[in-house]
Amino acid sequence: MSQTLPTWSRASLLAMLDHLGLDYRETQHDAVYTMADSAALGARLAGCRGKSLLVQNKKGTARFLIVTHPDTRADLTTLGHRLGVGRLSFCPPEAMQHLLSIMPGAASPLALAADTQNQVQLLMDMQLQSTTCFLFHPLVNTSTIAISTEELQTFLVAIHHPATFIEIPQRNE
Numbered sequence: 001m002s003q004t005l006p007t008w009s010r011a012s013l014l015a016m017l018d019h020l021g022l023d024y025r026e027t028q029h030d031a032v033y034t035m036a037d038s039a040a041l042g043a044r045l046a047g048c049r050g051k052s053l054l055v056q057n058k059k060g061t062a063r064f065l066i067v068t069h070p071d072t073r074a075d076l077t078t079l080g081h082r083l084g085v086g087r088l089s090f091c092p093p094e095a096m097q098h099l100l101s102i103m104p105g106a107a108s109p110l111a112l113a114a115d116t117q118n119q120v121q122l123l124m125d126m127q128l129q130s131t132t133c134f135l136f137h138p139l140v141n142t143s144t145i146a147i148s149t150e151e152l153q154t155f156l157v158a159i160h161h162p163a164t165f166i167e168i169p170q171r172n173e
Contacts, residue, residue: 005158008101008114010138016113018144021157024147033105044145047133050164054096054120056086063099064088068125068168078169101139105128108136109152110145112161122161125168 017024027044051068056063062085068074080088097103099119100111109122128134132150138145149157157163 007158008111008139010140010143013113013138014047017155020149020155022147022155023143024151026143026145027172028101028143031105033141036046036105047115047135047146048128048131050108050128051096051111052136054091054100054107055088056091056095058087058089061085063091063095064123065100065107065109065112065120066123066125066168067128067163069127071171072125072168073171074170075171082169103141105141106137106139107141108138109156109161109163110136110138112156113159114139115160115161118160120161122156122163124165124166126165127168133159 013024025045026086029044039042050067051070051072053066053068053076055066055076057080062131064083066074066079076088080086091099096104096107100107100113101114103172109124112120112122116121133146133148134152135146136152137143137145153163
C-alpha cells in the first residue's frame with residue numbers, strides 16, 4: 001500500500017502558522033513571477049523581499065532552496081562546487097510541485113513545510129542575517145506574507161528545516 005503524502009496549499013500553510021502561534025501579515029496581489037514583478041507591487045508590506053531559488057545538482061540527488069537579496073545574481077556553478085555537489089541548475093516545475101507543492105514564482109522557505117522527507121536544504125545568504133522581517137510567498141505567487149526573522153526561525157525549526165547561513169557567490173555580470 002502506498003503512503004499518501006499531505007497536500008499543501010496556502011490555506012493549510014496559514015493554518016500551520018496559526019497553530020504555531022506565529023505572527024504574520026498577508027496581502028493578496030496579482031501573480032508575480034520575477035523579482036521585477038514583485039518590486040512593481042510597491043511596498044504593501046514592510047520587509048525584505050527574499051529571492052528564493054530552488055536548485056539541484058545534475059543527478060537530482062542534492063537539492064537546495066537558496067534565499068538571497070532581490071538584486072543578488074547567484075553564481076550557481078561556484079556555489080555547487082563549494083558545496084561539493086557539482087554543477088547546480090534550477091529545478092524543473094515538476095520537481096517543484098513534487099517536492100514543495102509549488103509552481104514557478106512561488107518558491108520560499110514557507111514551502112519547505114511540504115518537504116516532510118527533508119529532501120531540500122535551506123541556504124540563506126549571510127547578508128540576510130541582520131534582516132528583521134522577510135516577505136515570502138505562502139505557496140502561491142498571488143499572496144505575500146510579512147514575517148519577522150524570529151517567527152520565521154521558529155517556523156523553520158518546527159518543520160525541521162533550520163536555515164544555514166552561508167556566503168552565496170555572485171556572478172560578475
